[in-house]
Amino acid sequence: MRLYLKSRAEALGIGQLLANYSNTMNDTTTEIAVRIRKMLMARSGSERVMMGCEMFDAARAIVLASFPPGLPEIEIKRRLCERLYGNEIDVEAFIEYVRSKTEKG
Numbered sequence: 001m002r003l004y005l006k007s008r009a010e011a012l013g014i015g016q017l018l019a020n021y022s023n024t025m026n027d028t029t030t031e032i033a034v035r036i037r038k039m040l041m042a043r044s045g046s047e048r049v050m051m052g053c054e055m056f057d058a059a060r061a062i063v064l065a066s067f068p069p070g071l072p073e074i075e076i077k078r079r080l081c082e083r084l085y086g087n088e089i090d091v092e093a094f095i096e097y098v099r100s101k102t103e104k105g
Contacts, residue, residue: 060084074098 028036040048063083067076077098081091 074102 067079078095081094
């Protein structure tokens, strides 16, 4: 998601502005950041993986809710891939892969 936002900001010509803002935006004190990290690291690896999965699921639900209703399934997958992964994944190759799997079905 972060790369998607970065690529969109660059496309809009505000990439450097966003980079400057995001590098300076931090309202968490070092003490609190250390405390949070200790609390997270006190959890088991499987608990941390589950937390990550739950956060991904929540982000995915938010993205899906932003799409207009009635989109074909393949378009939902395309938009979801673009929004979540941005330039990290070749979206057209992903769509071709999905289509090939669907056709073999």
